[in-house]
Amino acid sequence: MNTPQKQSALGGIENSFRRHRRTRMTAALRSMVRETELSKNDFIYPLFVVPGNKVKKEVSSMPGVFQMSIDETVRECVEVRNLGIPAIILFGIPEHKDEVGSGAYDPNGIIQQVVRAIKKEIPELVVITDVCLCEYTSHGHCGIVKGDEIVNDISIQLLAKEALTHAQAGADIIAPSDMFDGRVKAIRTILDANDFQNIPIMSYAAKYASGFYGPFREAAESTPQFGDRRSHQMDPANSDEALREVQTDIEEGADIVMVKPALSYLDVIRRVKDTFHMPTAAYNVSGEYSMVKAAFKLGWIDEQRVMMEILTSIKRAGADLILTYHAKEAAKLL
Numbered sequence: 001m002n003t004p005q006k007q008s009a010l011g012g013i014e015n016s017f018r019r020h021r022r023t024r025m026t027a028a029l030r031s032m033v034r035e036t037e038l039s040k041n042d043f044i045y046p047l048f049v050v051p052g053n054k055v056k057k058e059v060s061s062m063p064g065v066f067q068m069s070i071d072e073t074v075r076e077c078v079e080v081r082n083l084g085i086p087a088i089i090l091f092g093i094p095e096h097k098d099e100v101g102s103g104a105y106d107p108n109g110i111i112q113q114v115v116r117a118i119k120k121e122i123p124e125l126v127v128i129t130d131v132c133l134c135e136y137t138s139h140g141h142c143g144i145v146k147g148d149e150i151v152n153d154i155s156i157q158l159l160a161k162e163a164l165t166h167a168q169a170g171a172d173i174i175a176p177s178d179m180f181d182g183r184v185k186a187i188r189t190i191l192d193a194n195d196f197q198n199i200p201i202m203s204y205a206a207k208y209a210s211g212f213y214g215p216f217r218e219a220a221e222s223t224p225q226f227g228d229r230r231s232h233q234m235d236p237a238n239s240d241e242a243l244r245e246v247q248t249d250i251e252e253g254a255d256i257v258m259v260k261p262a263l264s265y266l267d268v269i270r271r272v273k274d275t276f277h278m279p280t281a282a283y284n285v286s287g288e289y290s291m292v293k294a295a296f297k298l299g300w301i302d303e304q305r306v307m308m309e310i311l312t313s314i315k316r317a318g319a320d321l322i323l324t325y326h327a328k329e330a331a332k333l334l
């Protein structure tokens with residue numbers, strides 16, 4: 001305890017301060033005191049499914065991310081499983097879009113088909129389906145549009161229908177991403193009424209109206225044709241409101257709550273985790289991924305190092321689960 005104080009040119013003060021560096025001197029010591037450890041088990045890998053056969057088309061703003069047909073998606077899922085990643089989340093791009101997003105709740109829609117194909121080949125892979133209408137509507141909005149309003153109550157009935165068809169196809173977790181009010185309750189109710197009491201809901205609970213979704217909208221072909229999503233997604237300036245959103249989703253039956261995006265909202269992740277102690281997910285979104293890829297391409301950053309630093313920061317902030325396009329690359333390093 002008491003280090004004898006040596007007289008020196010410094011007048012004996014060299015031992016009177018705390019030496020934080022002692023536990024940083026070797027790799028072994030650093031790993032012993034490390035507080036946050038990333039694991040492959042934290043990752044959920046997003047996939048974009050398109051109609052056709054043998055389609056594998058790179059998203060230009062997201063190097064390394066592809067739109068894939070069902071056959072290619074199943075192949076990709078085998079690779080994901082072999083890398084030790086436990087879960088994927090699926091986004092579908094339908095053959096036809098219409099005003100009411102029929103493709104979303106068609107029992108034979110693109111997602112319903114791909115879920116059946118994946119569960120047949122790789123039953124142990126946890127298949128999560130994103131529930132929203134934006135990829136399926138001709139106007140690109142997440143629900144039904146009347147005049148210039150995105151109508152809440154009709155939309156949540158359609159989302160519930162969509163969720164049910166996903167569960168019937170074999171989805172393991174349902175993930176509503178729309179941010180309409182009452183959707184978790186509507187989905188929980190329809191799932192329970194159809195004997196899917198054991199299917200968890202991972203709700204995009206605090207989802208912000210964010211500029212970081214830009215590249216995703218190219219990948220999912222879901223850019224709104226007019227207006228924006230600010231009447232349902234949250235204002236980036238708010239964080240108390242995020243707690244109210246999360247609380248409502250938990251009350252309505254959410255089993256896992258998500259904060260999205262991740263990096264500009266690390267404070268929100270921490271507040272959500274500390275307030276509710278729920279399994280908490282964070283979505284490391286498309287724009288966050290693309291920025292890393294772009295800076296690397298320009299030779300400005302060390303890609304792997306920055307990627308691991310970002311993922312660690314999201315976990316350190318309180319996320320138990322991370323949805324990330326980096327999942328495969330990160331899993332290879334872990």
Ligand code: PBG
Pocket residue numbers: 130131132133134135177178212213214215216217222229284285286287
């Ligand atoms: C909506 C949805 C979006 C994302 C996931 N689900 C886009 C949006 O709200 O416009 C964004 C994901 C990302 O940017 O990586 N279905």
